[in-house]
Structure formats: C-alpha cells, structure tokens
Amino acid sequence: HDSNDTQVVKLTGEEVAQHNNKDSCWVIVHGRAYDVTEFLPEHPGGPKIILKYAGKDATEEYEPIHPPDTLDKYLDKSKHLGEVDMNTVQREEKEYDPEEEERQKRIETMPILEQCYNLMDFEAVARKVMKRTAWAYYSSGADDEITMRENHNAYHKIWFRPRVLVDVENIDTTATMLGTKVDMPFYVTATALGKLGNPEGEVILTRGAKKHNVIQMIPTLASCSFDEICDAAEPGQVQWLQLYVNKDRNITKRIVQHAEKRGCKGLFITVDAPQLGRREKDMRSKFADVGSNVQSTSGDDVDRSQGAARAISSFIDPSLSWKDIPWFLSITKMPILLKGVQCVEDVIRAIESGVHGVVLSNHGGRQLDFARSGIEVLAEVMPVLRERGWQDRIEIYIDGGVRRATDIIKALCLGAKGVGIGRPFLYAMSAYGLPGVDRAMQLLKDEMEMNMRLIGAAKVSDLNPTLVDTRGLSMHTAVVPEDTLGRNVYDPLIGPKEKAV
Numbered sequence: 383h384d385s386n387d388t389q390v391v392k393l394t395g396e397e398v399a400q401h402n403n404k405d406s407c408w409v410i411v412h413g414r415a416y417d418v419t420e421f422l423p424e425h426p427g428g429p430k431i432i433l434k435y436a437g438k439d440a441t442e443e444y445e446p447i448h449p450p451d452t453l454d455k456y457l458d459k460s461k462h463l464g465e466v467d468m469n470t471v472q473r474e475e476k477e478y479d480p481e482e483e484e485r486q487k488r489i490e491t492m493p494i495l496e497q498c499y500n501l502m503d504f505e506a507v508a509r510k511v512m513k514r515t516a517w518a519y520y521s522s523g524a525d526d527e528i529t530m531r532e533n534h535n536a537y538h539k540i541w542f543r544p545r546v547l548v549d550v551e552n553i554d555t556t557a558t559m560l561g562t563k564v565d566m567p568f569y570v571t572a573t574a575l576g577k578l579g580n581p582e583g584e585v586i587l588t589r590g591a592k593k594h595n596v597i598q599m600i601p602t603l604a605s606c607s608f609d610e611i612c613d614a615a616e617p618g619q620v621q622w623l624q625l626y627v628n629k630d631r632n633i634t635k636r637i638v639q640h641a642e643k644r645g646c647k648g649l650f651i652t653v654d655a656p657q658l659g660r661r662e663k664d665m666r667s668k669f670a671d672v673g674s675n676v677q678s679t680s681g682d683d684v685d686r687s688q689g690a691a692r693a694i695s696s697f698i699d700p701s702l703s704w705k706d707i708p709w710f711l712s713i714t715k716m717p718i719l720l721k722g723v724q725c726v727e728d729v730i731r732a733i734e735s736g737v738h739g740v741v742l743s744n745h746g747g748r749q750l751d752f753a754r755s756g757i758e759v760l761a762e763v764m765p766v767l768r769e770r771g772w773q774d775r776i777e778i779y780i781d782g783g784v785r786r787a788t789d790i791i792k793a794l795c796l797g798a799k800g801v802g803i804g805r806p807f808l809y810a811m812s813a814y815g816l817p818g819v820d821r822a823m824q825l826l827k828d829e830m831e832m833n834m835r836l837i838g839a840a841k842v843s844d845l846n847p848t849l850v851d852t853r854g855l856s857m858h859t860a861v862v863p864e865d866t867l868g869r870n871v872y873d874p875l876i877g878p879k880e881k882a883v
C-alpha cells in the first residue's frame with residue numbers, strides 16, 4: 383500500500399521478462415518497470431543497448447549515462463509501469479571476464495593516495511584501475527590525438543624569466559573569476575559522464591571544489607542531474623553552467639533559466655563542438671550501442687558507431703552561429719562566455735557581440751585535431767587586445783593540458799584570468815574518490831605557492847608577460863615519425879665486400 387493506502391500492485395520479474403523484444407520492450411531501472419517499446423527508435427544511443435536489457439534489470443548499464451530524472455523528464459507517464467518485486471527478478475549469471483579479474487587485482491595493489499605527488503600520478507593510477515570503457519571515454523582525443531598531446535606539450539615550450547630579491551614571504555594565490563573570489567586561479571571544467579569513473583559522479587567534484595574554494599562548471603551531459611549537482615553545493619558555493627545548445631531552443635531556454643534560478647554565476651556556451659569529435663579509443667570500447675543524451679530530439683538518425691560521445695550528443699545544434707548571441711543575452715542575466723574559441727579573430731568578434739568572456743580551448747583535444755593549444759592561442763590574442771586597449775574588455779580563460787601549477791602560472795603571465803582543468807580531476811575522482819580530488823587540488827596549491835615564490839611573484843596580479851619566454855611556442859616541430867618499416871629495408875652503402883646491414 384502506498385502513502386494514501388491505495389493498493390500498489392507490484393510487477394513480478396517473470397511478467398517483465400515476457401516483454402523482451404522490439405514489439406514489446408519493458409526494462410527495469412531502479413526497481414521500477416518502464417515500457418520503452420515506442421521509444422526504441424528514438425533512443426540516441428540506439429535500440430540495441432535497450433534490447434540487450436529487454437525484460438531485464440538495466441540499472442547498472444543505465445546509471446552512468448543518464449541523470450536520475452531522465453525517465454521522469456522524457457518518458458511519458460503512461461509508460462511508467464510501477465514497482466517490480468526485485469526478489470522475483472532473474473539475476474543474470476555474470477560471464478567470467480578475465481579483464482575484469484585483472485582489473486580487480488590492480489585495484490587491490492594500487493598505490494595509496496599519499497603516493498600520488500602530482501596530477502600525472504592520478505592519470506597513471508586511473509589508467510590501471512578504471513573500467514576500460516570509462517578510461518577510453520575520458521582519455522580519448524580526436525583522430526590521432528596530436529592536439530590532445532600538444533595541449534600539455536605546448537607548456538614545455540614556454541620558459542620562465544624569474545626575478546630575484548623580491549619579498550615573497552607571503553604568497554597569495556587567490557584570484558577573482560566573474561566576480562567570485564577563489565582560492566586558486568583554476569576551475570573544474572565541464573566533462574561529461576562523471577559516473578563512468580565513479581558511481582557518485584559529478585557531486586564528488588562539487589565537494590572537492592567547495593573544500594578548496596574553486597568553481598565547478600556543471601556539464602550539460604553530466605551523469606548526475608543538474609539539480610543533484612546544485613544540491614550538493616554548499617550555501618554560497620559558486621557554480622557555472624556549461625551549455626550544449628539544443629536544436630530545440632525551448633529546451634535550451636528552460637535549462638538556462640533554471641540554472642540562473644538555481645544560482646549559477648556564469649553561462650559557458652560550448653562553441654567548438656557543432657558535432658562531437660571522432661574519439662577512436664571511445665569508439666573502440668564498444669560504446670556503439672550504449673549511451674543516450676538527456677535531451678532527445680526524437681527521430682534523429684544518429685550514427686551510433688561513433689561511441690558514447692556521438693550517441694549522447696545528437697541534440698547539439700550545428701547551426702548555432704553569431705546571430706544567436708543576442709537571443710542568449712536576452713534570456714539570462716548571467717555573464718555569457720564562449721567556450722572553445724580558437725583564434726584572435728573570434729575573440730574580437732566575441733567582444734563585439736557583447737559576451738562577457740571566452741575560454742580559449744580545443745575541448746581537450748577531443749574535437750578538431752591539429753587545433754592549436756589554448757596557451758598558444760592566448761599568446762596570439764593578448765598582444766592584439768593590448769594594442770587595442772581591449773585586454774580588460776572581457777575575461778579570458780584557457781584550458782587543455784594543464785597539469786602543473788607552472789602551467790597555470792604561464793597562462794596567468796600571458797593574461798588569462800584563470801584556467802580550466804578537466805581530466806586530472808576525473809582521474810583523481812575515478813581512482814580515489816573525493817580524497818583523490820582533494821589531494822589533487824592541494825598538490826596544485828602547494829606547487830602554486832612554491833613556484834610563485836621562485837618566479838618572484840607574491841600575488842597573482844604580479845604575474846606578467848615579462849616573466850615568460852614564449853619564443854618557442856609556435857614551433858610545431860613534430861618529430862619525423864618513426865619510419866619503422868622503412869628502416870627495416872633501408873640499405874646503407876654496401877661496398878663489394880661489405881655484407882648487407
């Protein structure tokens with residue numbers, strides 16, 4: 383009986399199991415049954431993955447990809463069939479998976495958290511202990527991953543010109559981003575599907591951001607619902623919203639205005655992903671029939687062989703253009719920033735369009751391969767803005783490949799307000815949960831303090847272009863590819879008596 387004493391008929395597992403095909407397809411999620419027969423052709427992740435669980439409990443597969451309120455929001459109430467007596471549900475024998483057995487062994491022998499000394503340590507551990515599909519999704523970049531690797535590599539082409547005999551007894555690492563005072567000049571950038579790495583998902587990043595008083599950018603494609611992530615924030619904790627613009631602008635308007643109502647202090651419109659990039663590791667990990675976006679635009683024919691990324695992003699509007707900016711400025715009072723700007727011409731255009739800032743970013747190398755790193759674009763942009771006296775017209779952020787506090791310092795020396803950090807916090811969360819995120823942020827803080835002291839800057843506003851040498855930054859001297867085949871047949875000089883090498 384439910385709260386007003388009406389008889390609640392519980393379905394049995396046997397009843398649900400009879401609806402196990404495309405003509406009648408019921409699935410169980412969180413102990414409740416749903417008739418998804420008519421939804422099958424609309425599922426952005428393809429019908430296959432649903433049919434794989436037709437008549438069964440799909441919760442484990444469903445959980446990392448869909449925010450909890452997805453079915454309530456997007457499946458007509460008439461298809462909600464009610465509670466299932468889970469004791470009557472046939473449990474599938476898990477087939478033996480040697481890879482999973484190996485992974486469990488690696489988890490048992492993984493380093494303790496205190497053995498992680500920098501952000502790359504978390505990546506190394508995560509690579510060993512994460513599920514293959516989760517690692518593939520987080521670690522993948524587009525095409526040959528040249529840009530993904532260049533993002534961090536670019537920082538190695540910038541050298542410091544430290545100043546000495548500066549009083550650096552007290553170091554102040556605080557900064558202000560869109561009017562919010564933060565303890566460190568970095569924010570947790572938007573990265574989709576947090577529950578792939580950790581069953582709690584993005585709310586772990588929320589708690590880590592609170593602890594270190596930095597800002598979290600909430601992804602449109604989070605595994606947790608938007609409200610869950612807002613509810614996990616403590617009073618006064620500042621969050622921003624990252625937005626993928628939906629072809630259905632009413633859905634977008636509703637999301638933006640709800641975010642403003644929930645107290646978000648910045649709207650970051652992602653502009654470098656009119657279509658999500660081809661991330662081959664993600665594709666190979668057989669996400670082809672898994673994943674679904676939370677904003678289905680029904681009837682879209684999605685190419686499902688592209689992995690989770692493509693499957694969860696079919697709603698994104700590739701027709702988004704500069705002419706849409708006035709509409710965004712009209713529907714919200716939040717500062718609007720464009721995330722994924724990649725050349726100075728578009729920064730000028732952004733300023734002229736009236737937005738409040740940009741993130742110079744190539745989406746962590748997950749979009750256009752051979753796009754330049756955020757730091758290289760920053761080095762192109764700031765001198766041009768300074769020439770025009772526009773360097774303070776908008777707030778400029780960068781992201782991509784930030785793994786050391788020296789990377790953050792280089793970005794601030796060149797004029798960024800702050801940097802976004804993605805994968806490192808995902809890896810820390812996936813390997814060690816909240817303690818991992820906490821340690822990762824603390825390590826960055828310790829590095830920041832030490833390196834500011836050594837560069838001769840007591841506070842963030844002391845960081846300026848004279849402290850860095852960027853002459854090598856635009857050198858894209860890619861090494862000659864290792865011509866392994868050619869080398870095997872390469873014939874150095876062979877004299878009359880010399881034998882072939």
Ligand SMILES: Cc1cc2c(cc1C)[n+](S(=O)(=O)[O-])c1c(=O)[nH]c(=O)nc-1n2C[C@H](O)[C@H](O)[C@H](O)COP(=O)(O)O
Pocket residue numbers: 519520521533571572573574575601602603624652658691721743744745746747748781782783784802803804805806
């Ligand atoms: C690692 C990662 C990045 C994603 C991301 C998911 C992952 C796993 N996703 S994605 O599935 O669509 O590609 C998003 C996203 O939802 N929206 C977005 O604006 N950027 C997305 N990004 C890009 C992110 O916001 C930063 O630009 C990028 O992560 C910065 O590079 P690092 O990871 O090297 O710090």
